[in-house]
Amino acid sequence: MEKSFFKASREGDVSGLRSYRKEGGDINIKEKGSMRSALHYAASRGKLPAVEWLVSKGADVNAKDALRRTPLHEAAAKGRVKISQILITKGADVNVKDFAAHETPLHSAAGQGRNGVVELLLSKGGVVNATDEELQTPLHRSAQGGHVRATQILLSNGGSINIIDKAENAPVHCAAAGDHIEAVKLLLGQGADVFARNKENQSPLDVSGSQSVRKLIRARQKQIDRQIMQHDLLSKDGGVKVNKIKLIVCGDEATGKSTLIGSLCRTGIKAVFTREKHKQAETDARNPTAGVDVGNLTVPNAGEFAIFDFAGQAEYYVTHAMLMHAKLGVYVTVYNITDDVETQTQQLQRWLRMIKAGNADPSFTPKVVLVGSHGDKIDKQKGMSRAAALLRSMREQFRHQLDISTEAFVLDCEVSQSSDMDRLRKHLAFLKQEVLKDQPELPKLCSEIVRKVPGWCKNNIGGGAPVLRWAEYVQAVKEIDPLVKEDFLLKSTEYLNDIAEILLIKTTSSDPIVVLTPPWLCGDVFGPLLAPENFPIDHIERESDDHVTFREISRVFSQTVSPKLLISILREFQICHTYDGQDFIFPSLLHKLPPLREIWKPTKSESVVYFGCQVACKETTDGFSPDFFPRLQTALLKEHPGTFPVKPAIWKDGMIFTDGKSEGLIAMSPDNMACNIVVRNPGGYREYCYYLLERLQKKLSKVLEESSPGTSVVERVLSSRALKEHRNTFYTYDRKEVQEAARENGSLSHPVLQWSERVHDLVVTQEGPNKNTFRLVAKQLRITEWRELGRELGMSDSTLDRLQKDYSGDLRETVYRMLSKWEEGADSSCSEARERLSEALVAVQRRDIADVLMCDEGGADSELVQPQTLQRVAESLQLQDCRKLGRTLGLSDAQQDCIEHRFPHNLAEQQYQILVAWRQQSGSAAYRHTLATALEDIGRLDVAEEIQDDE
Numbered sequence: 001m002e003k004s005f006f007k008a009s010r011e012g013d014v015s016g017l018r019s020y021r022k023e024g025g026d027i028n029i030k031e032k033g034s035m036r037s038a039l040h041y042a043a044s045r046g047k048l049p050a051v052e053w054l055v056s057k058g059a060d061v062n063a064k065d066a067l068r069r070t071p072l073h074e075a076a077a078k079g080r081v082k083i084s085q086i087l088i089t090k091g092a093d094v095n096v097k098d099f100a101a102h103e104t105p106l107h108s109a110a111g112q113g114r115n116g117v118v119e120l121l122l123s124k125g126g127v128v129n130a131t132d133e134e135l136q137t138p139l140h141r142s143a144q145g146g147h148v149r150a151t152q153i154l155l156s157n158g159g160s161i162n163i164i165d166k167a168e169n170a171p172v173h174c175a176a177a178g179d180h181i182e183a184v185k186l187l188l189g190q191g192a193d194v195f196a197r198n199k200e201n202q203s204p205l206d207v208s209g210s211q212s213v214r215k216l217i218r219a220r221q222k223q224i225d226r227q228i229m230q231h232d233l234l235s236k237d238g239g240v241k242v243n244k245i246k247l248i249v250c251g252d253e254a255t256g257k258s259t260l261i262g263s264l265c266r267t268g269i270k271a272v273f274t275r276e277k278h279k280q281a282e283t284d285a286r287n288p289t290a291g292v293d294v295g296n297l298t299v300p301n302a303g304e305f306a307i308f309d310f311a312g313q314a315e316y317y318v319t320h321a322m323l324m325h326a327k328l329g330v331y332v333t334v335y336n337i338t339d340d341v342e343t344q345t346q347q348l349q350r351w352l353r354m355i356k357a358g359n360a361d362p363s364f365t366p367k368v369v370l371v372g373s374h375g376d377k378i379d380k381q382k383g384m385s386r387a388a389a390l391l392r393s394m395r396e397q398f399r400h401q402l403d404i405s406t407e408a409f410v411l412d413c414e415v416s417q418s419s420d421m422d423r424l425r426k427h428l429a430f431l432k433q434e435v436l437k438d439q440p441e442l443p444k445l446c447s448e449i450v451r452k453v454p455g456w457c458k459n460n461i462g463g464g465a466p467v468l469r470w471a472e473y474v475q476a477v478k479e480i481d482p483l484v485k486e487d488f489l490l491k492s493t494e495y496l497n498d499i500a501e502i503l504l505i506k507t508t509s510s511d512p513i514v515v516l517t518p519p520w521l522c523g524d525v526f527g528p529l530l531a532p533e534n535f536p537i538d539h540i541e542r543e544s545d546d547h548v549t550f551r552e553i554s555r556v557f558s559q560t561v562s563p564k565l566l567i568s569i570l571r572e573f574q575i576c577h578t579y580d581g582q583d584f585i586f587p588s589l590l591h592k593l594p595p596l597r598e599i600w601k602p603t604k605s606e607s608v609v610y611f612g613c614q615v616a617c618k619e620t621t622d623g624f625s626p627d628f629f630p631r632l633q634t635a636l637l638k639e640h641p642g643t644f645p646v647k648p649a650i651w652k653d654g655m656i657f658t659d660g661k662s663e664g665l666i667a668m669s670p671d672n673m674a675c676n677i678v679v680r681n682p683g684g685y686r687e688y689c690y691y692l693l694e695r696l697q698k699k700l701s702k703v704l705e706e707s708s709p710g711t712s713v714v715e716r717v718l719s720s721r722a723l724k725e726h727r728n729t730f731y732t733y734d735r736k737e738v739q740e741a742a743r744e745n746g747s748l749s750h751p752v753l754q755w756s757e758r759v760h761d762l763v764v765t766q767e768g769p770n771k772n773t774f775r776l777v778a779k780q781l782r783i784t785e786w787r788e789l790g791r792e793l794g795m796s797d798s799t800l801d802r803l804q805k806d807y808s809g810d811l812r813e814t815v816y817r818m819l820s821k822w823e824e825g826a827d828s829s830c831s832e833a834r835e836r837l838s839e840a841l842v843a844v845q846r847r848d849i850a851d852v853l854m855c856d857e858g859g860a861d862s863e864l865v866q867p868q869t870l871q872r873v874a875e876s877l878q879l880q881d882c883r884k885l886g887r888t889l890g891l892s893d894a895q896q897d898c899i900e901h902r903f904p905h906n907l908a909e910q911q912y913q914i915l916v917a918w919r920q921q922s923g924s925a926a927y928r929h930t931l932a933t934a935l936e937d938i939g940r941l942d943v944a945e946e947i948q949d950d951e
């Protein structure tokens with residue numbers, strides 16, 4: 001009878017409930033085991049009539065099941081607003097806590113994003129900051145689930161935004177850990193502490209695995225840093241309002257950008273704006289822009305703008321990216337309305353992708369206006385309808401990333417007085433007001449510097465070029481304030497650098513360099529450097545295809561700027577690289593990669609292994625900024641002779657190198673939408689591939705973050721078999737599918753190539769957990785024993801011969817590599833492998849080592865690193881080495897950046913904390929041996945030996 005009663009309550013069958021009661025049944029009866037009442041069931045299932053009937057007959061609204069959950073917990077978790085309301089009216093306790101997690105109905109509702117119930121409970125006295133067993137509040141729960149609306153409701157009802165739970169996670173940690181970008185955005189926007197640290201010393205940045213969330217958090221951290229800096233400067237110095245924004249004009253070659261700018265500023269027939277265009281050949285009918293032209297312009301009815309006119313020539317795209325981002329600015333993208341739709345679409349997409357790629361802050365959407373030029377060459381109506389269609393399509397494609405104005409413009413750019421030109425001026429005035437709305441004040445010293453810059457340039461204080469060494473700059477600023485302190489000036493200059501007014505280049509080898517007008521770099525330096533040969537300016541005339549000589553650079557620049565100074569700037573920007581200070585490689589000036597087969601030849605070795613990954617643009621709106629690949633190349637060139645003993649071979653869109661053990665190839669796809677990384681090891685040593693691949697991946701992410709912070713990418717796995725066959729195309733697998741295959745049967749088939757590959761052949765991972773065990777064995781085994789052990793483990797003589805040859809003279813390394821290779825081939829778990837190794841050791845009469853292995857669970861050399869060792873290592877290294885060490889030990893750059901941020905003025909502490917972070921992260925696996933190996937890996941054998949001697 002009771003069973004049918006519970007069934008009726010679950011199904012909302014009121015007559016069934018009635019007949020149960022008629023037969024004298026107790027309506028508050030609890031189900032055996034679960035201790036749930038009929039009201040629990042009806043409330044959970046949303047059976048409103050049944051709930052109404054049950055409460056009208058006196059059902060206990062506060063009945064508790066075995067977990068002490070009430071019907072209100074159930075209704076709340078399922079989002080049953082009406083039922084919750086009835087239960088509360090009948091006296092349900094809104095703040096009751098359950099037994100399992102001590103959660104209130106509000107926790108249940110918030111965790112599931114039940115907005116209506118959340119609102120109801122709060123209006124009925126639900127405690128907004130109630131804590132559960134983990135000291136989590138409903139806000140933690142909603143953030144964890146990524147429920148934006150619920151989070152918003154809780155916040156507007158007094159939810160504490162920075163409250164921490166038992167693990168000291170704030171709600172923003174929870175949202176970040178769940179990779180919920182919108183929830184993170186909301187919390188940060190409402191004042192969540194972006195630097196908050198949990199018990200494990202992790203900030204929200206550290207707990208998120210999502211690239212876009214991390215980007216958002218990093219942008220926010222940067223913004224806060226800037227605000228702090230600005231506040232600091234303002235409080236000491238006062239500030240001034242600036243009524244000027246940037247107008248960034250971009251578009252393809254000869255679309256009419258310069259003409260438009262001229263006409264925008266003209267009121268009458270005669271231009272009032274005369275910019276100093278670069279020298280040009282007299283025969284040149286047109287006056288194309290070299291690099292970036294800049295000027296301060298007054299647009300009638302819209303006021304002052306700093307105008308950036310970007311050259312349309314593809315050669316310059318490489319450096320445009322440096323100046324493309326401006327929060328205080330508006331982008332005008334020009335296309336020719338008479339071109340065919342496909343051309344227009346391609347051009348606009350390329351420029352819009354570039355704007356998106358340059359935007360490091362996902363919570364900011366740059367303002368863009370599309371302008372069709374050559375309106376006089378097309379019927380007005382036809383032109384407007386084409387422009388409107390194009391506008392619709394671009395707005396739709398970039399709707400989440402760019403704020404493209406809804407107004408369509410089609411102009412004759414040569415005519416300054418037209419109703420359309422006036423409409424554009426008015427629109428720009430409107431956008432300027434919008435941009436200026438939240439514009440912060442500019443600190444006084446900064447504004448004085450900005451005001452003085454044109455005068456300094458005119459007076460040639462940099463010897464002709466607007467670039468000063470630090471001492472010269474300090475001297476110049478003393479004109480403004482004779483008592484200026486250098487650290488205050490440095491801060492002010494950093495701020496100006498941050499808002500892209502001037503460039504502060506901190507070099508590793510000398511004092512900082514200040515570029516007073518950043519566009520000078522693009523226009524007067526990159527212009528001549530990158531200009532194609534037929535360009536009508538004084539460009540570099542190269543004598544060689546693969547490099548530019550110091551002499552060639554001096555010829556063009558020595559009149560204006562010291563070539564040495566210029567080169568150090570170019571190198572800091574990763575535009576070029578030199579091995580000897582005489583010949584300079586500009587990757588963007590090189591030839592394209594020849595067919596791969598000609599340069600990346602198959603090896604003769606049968607045991608060769610290949611691995612690779614592809615980093616590809618995620619959305620159609622994503623693109624790599626044009627400076628991405630050349631910068632990646634220069635970053636890798638810098639690694640010769642350090643990591644790469646042989647000079648890498650380089651082409652415009654590819655590069656080949658070796659670290660002495662494995663060989664690597666990076667190549668951009670022909671459409672520039674993907675970068676492929678391939679590594680191979682002729683001896684079949686997977687582990688070496690791992691190290692090179694990982695190094696390349698890290699380098700790529702870093703350069704991508706610097707050059708294209710707004711670009712989202714996906715990583716795919718390259719087909720190793722296709723790589724081994726040296727196919728002309730790169731074939732990929734989806735990373736998720738590879739992971740899934742790894743969990744299931746260990747292999748997957750390629751949809752195009754129609755073959756199947758083992759995950760083991762596609763993915764290479766770091767050394768197994770037995771690494772330390774192997775090190776111990778390697779240390780103790782004698783020269784007369786190692787081959788015997790190898791044979792005992794089933795390795796062939798030819799493999800052992802090869803190992804001996806590869807590591808001749810280094811017994812420890814030979815044994816270690818042998819064991820690693822054996823482990824890779826053995827299809828056994830980590831502990832099985834250790835057991836098998838012990839048996840083999842016993843068989844070769846080394847029971848002593850076997851005994852140590854088996855009684856020491858985590859492996860050998862288990863002595864943990866002591867704080868004093870960390871201190872010693874930290875003291876023996878420079879910061880750069882210490883960061884390298886941190887990376888080798890598996891700390892992310894983000895973790896290290898946080899440490900740097902925490903101890904900005906104490907390098908010694910930063911170094912020590914990097915090691916402490918590794919020790920904390922590794923817990924019981926923080927072996928001294930691991931640290932010593934990592935030290936060896938970064939080339940600090942001296943320190944490695946020192947700490948080994950501690951034993």
Ligand SMILES: Nc1nc2c(ncn2[C@@H]2O[C@H](COP(=O)(O)OP(=O)(O)OP(=O)(O)O)[C@@H](O)[C@H]2O)c(=O)[nH]1
Nearest residue numbers: 254255256257258259288289311312373374412413
């Ligand atoms: N008829 C007509 N001609 C135009 C219009 N806009 C530009 N032009 C002409 O097109 C040519 C190229 O214009 P520019 O303003 O130099 O083009 P740009 O986009 O600045 O070119 P780059 O500096 O090379 O990137 C010039 O000869 C202009 O006079 C227009 O709206 N109508």
